[in-house]
Amino acid sequence: MKRWLLLLLVFVFSLAFYQPLFGQDEEEYPEEPIIFTKPVKAVIFDHKKHVEDAGLSCDDCHDELFEMAAGTAEENEDFNMESLYQGKYCGACHNGEMAFPANRKCTTCHIGVLGWQRLQQKSGEGESSSEGHH
Amino acid sequence: MDLKRFGEWLKSLKNEGVEHLPIEERRSFLKIGLKVTGVFAGGTILSVVSRAQEVFGAAPDYVDKYPYKPHYSMVIITDRCVDCQLCMDACVKTNHVPPYGWRTKIFERRLKVGPNEYARQFMPVLCNHCNIPPCVRVCPTKATFKDKKTGIVRMNPKKCIGCKTCMVACPYDMRYFNEERRAVDKCDFCWESRLSKGEKLTACAAACPAGVRNFGDLSDPNSKVYKLVHDPDRVVWVLRPETGARPNVFYTIDGLG
Ligand code: SF4
Ligand code: SF4
Numbered sequence: 001m002k003r004w005l006l007l008l009l010v011f012v013f014s015l016a017f018y019q020p021l022f023g024q025d026e027e028e029y030p031e032e033p034i035i036f037t038k039p040v041k042a043v044i045f046d047h048k049k050h051v052e053d054a055g056l057s058c059d060d061c062h063d064e065l066f067e068m069a070a071g072t073a074e075e076n077e078d079f080n081m082e083s084l085y086q087g088k089y090c091g092a093c094h095n096g097e098m099a100f101p102a103n104r105k106c107t108t109c110h111i112g113v114l115g116w117q118r119l120q121q122k123s124g125e126g127e128s129s130s131e132g133h134h
Numbered sequence: 135m136d137l138k139r140f141g142e143w144l145k146s147l148k149n150e151g152v153e154h155l156p157i158e159e160r161r162s163f164l165k166i167g168l169k170v171t172g173v174f175a176g177g178t179i180l181s182v183v184s185r186a187q188e189v190f191g192a193a194p195d196y197v198d199k200y201p202y203k204p205h206y207s208m209v210i211i212t213d214r215c216v217d218c219q220l221c222m223d224a225c226v227k228t229n230h231v232p233p234y235g236w237r238t239k240i241f242e243r244r245l246k247v248g249p250n251e252y253a254r255q256f257m258p259v260l261c262n263h264c265n266i267p268p269c270v271r272v273c274p275t276k277a278t279f280k281d282k283k284t285g286i287v288r289m290n291p292k293k294c295i296g297c298k299t300c301m302v303a304c305p306y307d308m309r310y311f312n313e314e315r316r317a318v319d320k321c322d323f324c325w326e327s328r329l330s331k332g333e334k335l336t337a338c339a340a341a342c343p344a345g346v347r348n349f350g351d352l353s354d355p356n357s358k359v360y361k362l363v364h365d366p367d368r369v370v371w372v373l374r375p376e377t378g379a380r381p382n383v384f385y386t387i388d389g390l391g
Contacts, residue, residue: 040218040343104390106344107254112217114242115254 202285204351224341262381291317
């Protein structure tokens, strides 16, 4: 009986130590893509692509280029293509050296009103509680 | 080797087939609008053709014949379009277009740029102000007409009996029936709302933040539209050339990839 208890304790402790380590290894990020609707409709940003494929970590962009809270950059006067060309926001990497330059491949990120409407339809078909997201 | 012998040597070469060319390389050609049709001499020589015709249809042969003055035209640099629809918003506001109607639209298409790679491309469409307008030909009351001075295809709503024959005749679906006016409505290059009042640009061209919609006088060699259409380095095409309507709205790309 006591051996059972001991084994259980070992198991519980290993879980307790393992989980924080696991959490540090994997960066956590929003699953849903971020959609910018200002200054024009609409631009998509996918965390997954940038973390998994491009190998970026949170602090590569947060909080210097972008605040964590979604929608903060959009409130800035200078959140526009001109700033990107000057190396601000997405332009810090999308400069033709680290990633494709901001003045090319427009529709990679610009999904337009049509793409935006399509995404809204999709999420509308899913759970109806998506209203509360931010 | 002199040129003649070089030519003979070229001809004697066997096409080794594009299958052996690395996909990456073929794709990089495709991206600049060229399709590799042959591989010769172990890959040191490639034959390529422009994909422009295959993808977009032939460039119009009536370029350089401009019967109107000013000969209003729009050149759409379609790969700059991001479908923000600011042009449509401006058009709706300027020309009082009802929610069920349209004078211009943005279409979306997927272009294959690699074996499993697609690029999104947006394409604004508006009335082409055709040189041989099918809508004008079929209208029984001459409610729609081609302006003799500017070439703009306009509407006289008072004469329109609402038979909708023109809507069927338009190859570009750029006419709708306006319930309030009890007449068909369409783009008039903002003639009534802007140009006739001295403005130089249509509302959509003025609203576009991306330089997609270039508007001007195609008979003026100093105009942007003239320069775009006559640029030898550019692929320029029109929509549905097979209908013979001879559009005055031209399409091109800046090659932004
Ligand atoms: S305003 Fe310009 S970029 Fe925006 S949808 Fe219209 S043509 Fe495209
Ligand atoms: S695009 Fe349609 S509405 Fe415009 S001139 Fe041609 S046929 Fe007429």
